[in-house]
Amino acid sequence: MSGRVNMRPTNKNALLKVVILGDGGVGKSCLMNRFVSNHFDEHSFHTIGVEFLNKDIEIDNESYTLQIWDTAGQERFKTLRTPFYRGSDICMLTYAIDDKSSFRNMNMWKNEFLYYADIKENSSFPFIVVGNKSDVSIEEREVSQLELETWCNENGIASCIETSAKNASNVQEAFKMAVQHWLRAESRADRTECTYSDTVDLSKKQSDVRNSCCAGATDD
Numbered sequence: 001m002s003g004r005v006n007m008r009p010t011n012k013n014a015l016l017k018v019v020i021l022g023d024g025g026v027g028k029s030c031l032m033n034r035f036v037s038n039h040f041d042e043h044s045f046h047t048i049g050v051e052f053l054n055k056d057i058e059i060d061n062e063s064y065t066l067q068i069w070d071t072a073g074q075e076r077f078k079t080l081r082t083p084f085y086r087g088s089d090i091c092m093l094t095y096a097i098d099d100k101s102s103f104r105n106m107n108m109w110k111n112e113f114l115y116y117a118d119i120k121e122n123s124s125f126p127f128i129v130v131g132n133k134s135d136v137s138i139e140e141r142e143v144s145q146l147e148l149e150t151w152c153n154e155n156g157i158a159s160c161i162e163t164s165a166k167n168a169s170n171v172q173e174a175f176k177m178a179v180q181h182w183l184r185a186e187s188r189a190d191r192t193e194c195t196y197s198d199t200v201d202l203s204k205k206q207s208d209v210r211n212s213c214c215a216g217a218t219d220d
């Protein structure tokens with residue numbers, strides 16, 4: 001008899017580290033607080049360094065714990081925030097719809113993340129782009145939805161959404177979308193690993209299987 005078995009357990013990483021990046025004042029802390037506690041602070045203080053909160057989310061009957069890292073957007077806190085990028089599963093690049101310069105800075109944020117998180121293969125990393133403060137008036141808006149979509153296309157990012165931490169519009173959806181994006185990236189990675197390493201050929205003798213990279217997974 002001959003066959004191939006995928007040894008990777010499903011939902012192997014139920015704890016997902018989500019890092020929120022973007023210029024100071026775009027609403028990162030407010031987004032996190034709206035998502036975690038359904039609360040909005042009109043007079044939110046600048047974050048110093050990083051803060052994190054956990055929140056469970058259910059998608060397709062699977063439960064995930066999001067560990068959400070809110071970082072300080074001001075340049076002077078760079079050395080305090082960058083050590084926390086490593087080990088991230090999802091990166092939320094955030095700008096404010098009424099602040100064009102925060103939109104222009106997304107390149108800088110993306111590059112800073114890739115560098116300090118030490119991501120080699122950036123094309124498959126689950127970035128999601130969030131345009132916050134969608135409650136502002138048309139007159140105050142400085143970034144159109146088309147500009148957002150164009151930037152994402154140019155940067156190979158498939159997930160983007162406009163939110164308002166103030167009126168709660170799309171905040172739950174943004175985090176859900178982020179996890180769904182992560183799931184798609186994971187399943188692509190699983191398929192690749194299935195092909196190259198994460199499989200056991202049952203036609204092999206048991207001694208050969210023990211020496212393969214996945215053999216230990218059956219005992220753990």
Ligand SMILES: Nc1nc2c(ncn2[C@@H]2O[C@H](COP(=O)(O)OP(=O)(O)OP(=O)(O)O)[C@@H](O)[C@H]2O)c(=O)[nH]1
Nearest residue numbers: 024025026027028029030042044047073164165166
């Ligand atoms: N109109 C509007 N204001 C918002 C929204 N989200 C946040 N704000 C306001 O924007 C300001 C900055 O919000 P923060 O959440 O502290 O911004 P931040 O990105 O965490 O800033 P740093 O900690 O400096 O990086 C606060 O006065 C908030 O009340 C929103 O969706 N709409």
